[in-house]
Amino acid sequence: MYRDKTLLPTEAIRLAALGTLEMQPMRFSALARDVRAFASRIAGPSLDILGNSLELLRLEGLVAPVDDGGDQVDPVVAITAAGKAALVGLLCANVRGPVDGVSKLILALKLRFLHLLNAADRQAQLELIQEASEAELQRLHDLRQRHGDEPGLLCAWLDLELEQEIGRAHV
Numbered sequence: 447m448y449r450d451k452t453l454l455p456t457e458a459i460r461l462a463a464l465g466t467l468e469m470q471p472m473r474f475s476a477l478a479r480d481v482r483a484f485a486s487r488i489a490g491p492s493l494d495i496l497g498n499s500l501e502l503l504r505l506e507g508l509v510a511p512v513d514d515g516g517d518q519v520d521p522v523v524a525i526t527a528a529g530k531a532a533l534v535g536l537l538c539a540n541v542r543g544p545v546d547g548v549s550k551l552i553l554a555l556k557l558r559f560l561h562l563l564n565a566a567d568r569q570a571q572l573e574l575i576q577e578a579s580e581a582e583l584q585r586l587h588d589l590r591q592r593h594g595d596e597p598g599l600l601c602a603w604l605d606l607e608l609e610q611e612i613g614r615a616h617v
Contacts, residue, residue, distance in 0.1 A: 452541065462485060463477055463481050484555075485551055504523070537562065538571065541578040
């Protein structure tokens with residue numbers, strides 16, 4: 447985690463994999479495809495995000511093969527008790543405003559798997575998300591106010607970002 451207790455890109459991938467497996471066990475290859483597809487559609491293709499191996503989840507005991515007839519090459523894997531604890535820790539991490547692809551990915555993953563938390567943790571995360579969104583709105587409004595009279599396309603871009611952030615704030 448970063449110093450502000452927000453997730454690193456590699457932790458976003460862990461969150462994606464563990465949350466997916468919490469919903470249902472699946473073949474390791476299918477898990478990798480699902481995580482890659484989701485992350486790429488939110489944050490765009492990135493070696494920083496996608497270059498990390500999901501194999502570490504097995505080595506760390508966060509996921510384990512289930513008995514599926516002995517397929518050693520592409521086993522069906524499920525989340526373990528340690529994996530569930532790690533998932534809760536990742537879901538309960540602090541939130542940054544979605545200013546870049548990784549932050550947007552983390553926000554999307556939290557929203558995708560929020561239902562896996564207990565009610566108190568879910569409410570705390572919703573409040574963190576709201577606070578981060580309000581801070582992002584303030585940052586964009588400040589930029590718009592400071593540079594609103596300048597020529598160029600910055601204001602049009604800021605208006606689009608503000609519109610998107612206002613939409614996120616109402617999720």
